[in-house]
Amino acid sequence: MRTPSVFRHALLLLAAIACGAQTAQAQQAWRPQRPIHVIMPLAAGGAGEAILRSVTEPLRDRLGQPIIIEPRPGGGQWIGADAVIKSPPDGYNVLWASTSLLTFPMLTGSKRDMMKELVPVIHLGDTLMLLAVNSDLPVKSVDELVRYAKANPGKVNYGYFGTGSPQNISGELIKSAAGIEMTPVPYKGSALLLPDLLANRVQVAIDAITTLKPHVDAGRIRILALTNGYRSGLMPGVPPLAEVGFPNLAIAPWNGFFVPTGTSRDIVMTLNREIDAILQAPGYAEQLGKVAGGIPRGGSPERFTDLLHKDQAQYSQIITSLGLKAD
Numbered sequence: 001m002r003t004p005s006v007f008r009h010a011l012l013l014l015a016a017i018a019c020g021a022q023t024a025q026a027q028q029a030w031r032p033q034r035p036i037h038v039i040m041p042l043a044a045g046g047a048g049e050a051i052l053r054s055v056t057e058p059l060r061d062r063l064g065q066p067i068i069i070e071p072r073p074g075g076g077q078w079i080g081a082d083a084v085i086k087s088p089p090d091g092y093n094v095l096w097a098s099t100s101l102l103t104f105p106m107l108t109g110s111k112r113d114m115m116k117e118l119v120p121v122i123h124l125g126d127t128l129m130l131l132a133v134n135s136d137l138p139v140k141s142v143d144e145l146v147r148y149a150k151a152n153p154g155k156v157n158y159g160y161f162g163t164g165s166p167q168n169i170s171g172e173l174i175k176s177a178a179g180i181e182m183t184p185v186p187y188k189g190s191a192l193l194l195p196d197l198l199a200n201r202v203q204v205a206i207d208a209i210t211t212l213k214p215h216v217d218a219g220r221i222r223i224l225a226l227t228n229g230y231r232s233g234l235m236p237g238v239p240p241l242a243e244v245g246f247p248n249l250a251i252a253p254w255n256g257f258f259v260p261t262g263t264s265r266d267i268v269m270t271l272n273r274e275i276d277a278i279l280q281a282p283g284y285a286e287q288l289g290k291v292a293g294g295i296p297r298g299g300s301p302e303r304f305t306d307l308l309h310k311d312q313a314q315y316s317q318i319i320t321s322l323g324l325k326a327d
Helices: 002-027 046-063 075-085 099-108 142-151 166-178 190-198 209-217 265-279 284-292 301-322
Strands: 036-040 067-071 093-098 118-127 129-134 157-161 183-187 204-208 221-226 254-260 294-296
Touching: 036 046, 036 075, 046 067, 046 118, 046 209, 046 265, 046 284, 046 294, 075 093, 075 099, 075 118, 075 254, 093 099, 093 118, 099 301, 118 265, 118 301, 129 166, 129 190, 129 209, 142 221, 157 166, 157 190, 166 183, 166 204, 166 301, 183 190, 190 204, 190 209, 204 209, 209 221, 254 265, 254 301, 265 301, 284 294
Parallel strands: 036 067, 036 093, 157 183, 157 204
Antiparallel strands: 093 254, 118 254, 118 294, 129 204, 129 221
16 A cells, blocks of 8 residues: 555655756756857956956866957947847857946937846956045145145146046046036046156046056055045055045946846856856955956846946936036
8 A cells, every 4th residue: 555655755756856957957058168258348458358367267267168358449338348239149258348338328328228238247346446646746635635626726637537437427526525626637548647647747536556556655646535435455544535525425436247138047147156156266356456456246147237227327317417428
């Protein structure tokens, strides 16, 4: 009498095992069978490529396929983005991009929306941005900079690159919140901005830690604050703007990976898991801080999507209120 019951239980057990095996197989179904092309919408070299290579080199080993970086600069990162958007959604064309991809359409009046044309894979990290002054400027704090600018209207220039960039937005927010005049001077990149900051042709700049720190160490540039809204071990002792009179000012430029719409969840999650494992590996945070002044983030695609929606609303409001337009 017990035999059918035992047999029935055995069948159920075998079915459960088979189901579990199929589920595990499905979860690991996508593995790349040929090289993956990562489109970088910036010129080769610089902090952007350093950040990207810190992930693509270990990712090559984890996936067992070459990772080819292709620079496609221009168009507010949209030239590179379009190359991925128009590619097959098969996991072999991936976009690495940063905040400017989100803000550029807001500056041009374009109807393009990255959230409708791309699928977020993972938030790689944030770039630590510093409010810096030439050491000849007689200020040692943000409060002193505000008082100096008020006492010397028209005599303080601030340099940035990219209208609507996080650097530009931070500078304009400081001006607006403090009620001061600082003449904005646009540049096409840090390489052009830095010599003018060192020569005191522009007195103030907002730029990445990797660009500025060597000159801070040499005593030619002074750091007043971080724009990111939080303290960082990369610059201990330097307060965020939120702690020195600007409680609502926190601009943290992000960067991350995207794939075309229509890409399967299986592909997205394989890329997410493998990249997140790199970001969480012991020693990676220190490595990223050294090579590019970056702060690793990681997490799920949904977490990155939530951040992007929040930033989209925030930047849209800021750009509209400040009346910023593309150069």
